Amino acid sequence: MKQLYILFTFIFISGIAIAQDPAPADTSYWKKGGAGTLTFSNVTLSNWAAGGENSVSLNGFLGLFANYKKARTTWDNSLNLGYGLLKQGEGDFVKSDDKINFATKYGYQLNNETSKWYFSALLDFKSQFAEGVDEADSVISRFMAPGYLIVATGIDYKVGDVFSANLAPVTGKFTFVTDQALADAGAYGVDPGSNARAELGAFLRMQFKKDIVKNVNYETRLELFTNYIENFGDIDVNWENILVMKVNKFLSANLITQLIYDKDIDIEVDNNDDGIIDEVGPKVQFKTVFGVGLSYKFGDQ
Helix, strand or coil: CHHHHHHHHHHHHHHHHHCCCCCCCCCCCEEEEEEEEEEEEEECCCCCCCCCCCEEEEEEEEEEEEEEEECCEEEEEEEEEEEEEEEECCCCCEEEEEEEEEEEEEEEECCCCCCCEEEEEEEEEEECCCCEECCCCCEEEECCECEEEEEEEEEEEEECCCEEEEEEEEEEEEEECCCHHHHHCCHHHCCCCCCEEEEEEEEEEEEEEEEEECCEEEEEEEEEEEECCCCCCCEEEEEEEEEEEECCCCEEEEEEEEEEECCCCCEEECCCCCCCCCEEECCCEEEEEEEEEEEEEEECC
């Protein structure tokens, strides 16, 4: 029930954002808007000879942006929220997607107002809404366990609203684990018993967003980080892709993928499905979310 409450709260918040009356033309220096999607799937079987299980899945996504540009100054802000639930057979609902990502980036154009180069300062925060459990129903994550904060300064190469490459040679990466049981276990790279870890390193963030053909929008974002002090050259990777294929004003098909590699996150692997953990260590994590359902765009897009 707790997972359903979180999903309905998420849908309610999304509905408020999407249902607002279109704002009048904004003659200021701001460009604002967003998009929301809600997908649902259901499989029901009765006396089905081939076997299988009944299943229900719900997924919601909300992306908001507010970008400012005046003379040589830019300020880009984005908030991406995602939450999904899956129920198979007689089991309880479990979460299949959970994401909070807020990013804000200040830029000052170098040389003149036609230059594509900017001095930049970036803040990026990531976490999740609800607790996650493993197959033994042990809590392995929750809000701010982990939570990640990137604070970076550097140079940004920006081509309008389509492409940007932000290189930040001075970057602080902070990992938070506020669940004490997870902190005591040293989860997500913190020292056992500590609730936070700070790293100094270099950060690269590249982003591309464009309608590649009519009614098909593609967005990709790649983030790379390496620690100057510990294991320099080992690279943490976060790569996200969002493909939205618009059917009409309210219907779309959406494909979202995310690839993560973080040397500080240990993954337990049971190679033989015998209940015994054979490997523990960093692994490539990959997630795919596909759905067809309701969607709506609003604002300056």
